[in-house]
Each structure stands twice: as C-alpha cells, then as structure tokens.
Amino acid sequence: MGTERLELAGLPVLAQIPPRPKALLLALHGLQGSKEHILSLLPGYLEAGFLLLASDAPRHGERPGPPPSAKDPFYVESVYQVALGFAEEALGVAEEAQRRFGLPLFLAGGSLGAFVVHLLLAQGFRPRAALAFIGSGFPMKLPQGQRVRDPRVQALYQHPPALRGEAYGGVPLLHLHGTEDLIVPLARMEETLKALRPHYPEGRLARFVEEGAGHTITPLMARMGRAFLEGWLEGGLAPGGA
Template sequence: MVRTERLTLAGLPLLAQVPERPKALLLALHGLQGSKEGILSLLPGYAERGFLLLAFDAPRHGEREGPPPSAKSPRYVEEVYRVALAFKEEARSVAEEAKERFGLPLFLAGGSLGAFVVHLLLSEGLRPRAALAFIGSGFPMKLPKGQVVEDPEVKALYQAPPATRGEAYGGVPLLHLHGTKDLIVPLERMEKTVEALRPHYPEGRLARFLEEGAGHTITPLMARVGLAFLEHWLGG
C-alpha cells in the first residue's frame, strides 16, 4: 500500500509517495517547466518496490513564485542556471534532512535540468547510494545565438562543468538514460558526459541506456530500466 503525503523538509513543501515498508529514499528532481507532481508521475512502481519518493518544486516552478525562465528572455541562460544553482542547494538541504529524519539510504534521480542538478550535487560531494540522470547531461546547454553569460556563478558552470570534475563524484553509481531523437539535450552531450566521467569510474558503476526513437521525455521503458539499476545498488 502506497500513500501520498505532503510534508516539509528544510523549510520546503514536498510531495512524498510512502510505501508501507520503505527500504530507501529517492529524491526526484524535475526539469525546466516541470513540477514535483510531474516527476513523481513519471516514476511508476518505484514506491511499490520500497522507495520512499520525495519531490519538491524548483525555484520559480509549481507552487512557488514564478514564472519559470522563458526562452524569450535575453537573460534566459543565466535565469535557467540561477534556478539550477538554487535547486541544487535546496536539494542538498532536503537530502540531508531526509536522511536524518527517515534513517534510510539515499538515492537521486533527475530529469533534464534536474539531471544537471544531480551532476552538480555529485561533483560537490553529495554521496547517494546511486543516481539516475534522465534525458540530461553534466554539461550546460549551448549558448543560444546572441546570448552572453555575465553572472560569475553561471560563468563558472561553463568554465568548469560538473562532468569535467569526475574525480569529485566518488564513483557513485550513475546511469544516464536518453532517447536517440532528443532535440533538447542532444545525445552527443550525454555521450560527452559519460566519456568525460569514465576515467574516474571503476568498472560497472557508470552506465548508459539509449531508447531508440525516443525524444526529450522520460519514457515508461526508461523508468523501468532506472528502477532496476537502483534496485541493483540497493541490494549491492
């Protein structure tokens, strides 16, 4: 039996899917224009297999004061990565408080921008048992024509992307799941991420899964493969 609850962690409202006998925590981070409800709806079966799912809205998303960054804004890139940087800090605080409250091993999953946040967290020393990066990468987006980055923290993401700091990931098991027809986060950017990280990973702890014909969406097949990966590392 799985129940849905609203709770507060690190001062933030969260949505939780709570199994009868939870074995682990899974903090799920949504993408740009997404929401806590949206990311949880894309991970069916996880709670039934013992994962206590936690999700909260990123800054400027969902229940929080918005709107999300718009591609029409001349500062779009900076706005997107300001959201990502704030989302990362909040996710760290939520993860730490959740581990303390529930006393369960922590896992991470992120979709699109949320996957980039997963990379930020790993590159800054957060140590979940394992992590999923759906339809995302450890490199920031290519700058749209005419846009410049002036914000120093966002500039730093372009000068030293998370994926170039693979030694800081600590070998945390990480699975990238991607569609071959993704036009938002091109497949090459995910492949570049895995290539950059591989020298810093022991055999078997860094993996990729490609779904032929899939675009920029977390598909049911990706969700099932991700669940199997997490279960492997929960038992390992």
C-alpha cells in the same frame, strides 16, 4: 501506500510513502516541470519500496515564478540560476530526509534535474546511486546573442560538472536517453560519459539509450532506472566500498 505533503528544509515536499520503505529517492524535475510531474513519471518505484520525495525548483510549481522564458535575453543565465538554487535546496531536503527516515538515499533527475544531479555529485554529495534522465553534465550551449553575467553561472561554463569527475567519488550513475532527443542531443550525454569514464571504477557508470525516444522520460527508461537502483540497494556496494 499514500501521498503526503511534508516540510523538509523549510520547503513543501511531496512524499509517496510505501508501507515498508527500503530507501529514499529524491526526484528532481526539469525546466517548467513540477514535483507532481516528476513523480508521475516514475511508476513502480513506490511498489519497489522507494519512499519518493520531490520539491519544486525555484520559480516552479507552487513557488513564486514564472519559470525562465526563452524570450528573455538572459534566458540561459536564468536557467542555471534556477539549477544552482535547486541544487542547494535539494541538498538540504536530502539531509533532513535522511535524518528523519534513517534510510539510504538515492537520487534521480530529469533534463535540468539531471544537470542538478551532476552538480550535486561534483560538489561531493554521496547518494547510494543516481539516475540522470535525458540530461547532461554540461550546460547547454549558449544560443547566439545570449549573455551570461552571473559569475556563478560563468563558473558552470568554465568548469562543468562533467569535467570534475574526480569529485563524484564513484557514485553509481546511470544515464538514460533517447536517440531522437532534440533538446539535449544524445551526443551531449555521450560526451558526459566520455569525460567521466576515466574517474569511474568498472560497473559503476552506465548508459541506456532508447531508440526513437525524444526528450521525455519514457516508461521503459523508468523501468530500467528502477532496476539499476534496486541492484545497488540490494546487492551493490555503497560508494567508496562501504
């Protein structure tokens, strides 16, 4: 098992490759994170046969930056401009990875990366299953005094991914959250599930809540997420019943 640097869809991608990979897992980091950081939070996935892939979001990691700053009066707009760019790039990475490796694809994201997971599902992207760690399918509430000028970001507020559940195609989705998350309150995650539930068949939309956990992907969350993905890799049906 080893770590390699690849180029996929014109982007530098960090890949952790097991000897006999069973599936691809594209991991999307959060705001002010990096490809290296998100992979460090997913222990055991490589040993379970997942070929892990991660790239840096726009303005993050080795990309030209810096990340959005809360001191910027257009901070929220900047955050979701990053999210929109990250979603577009992730789609390109996923498609090229599938062509190169010929393996089923799974998706995982943490915090802002979880929002990007929702954004991709709402756009019709169809991984075998997905994990949303410490995130929501709704954009953050605008702080007092913040403004949004970009019409693409305005559209995220007018039509959040979580309110487009019919477009998710029943892709198996597990939300993992902590009771003490002060960045993305637990209620925002619950609001997401409430909005999606009418569009999901039984057994494909799930939640795991860790008592006392804050805004971090804990080892327990990582283990629960891995078990969920393994279930859909080994015994579950692909989205659409294929």
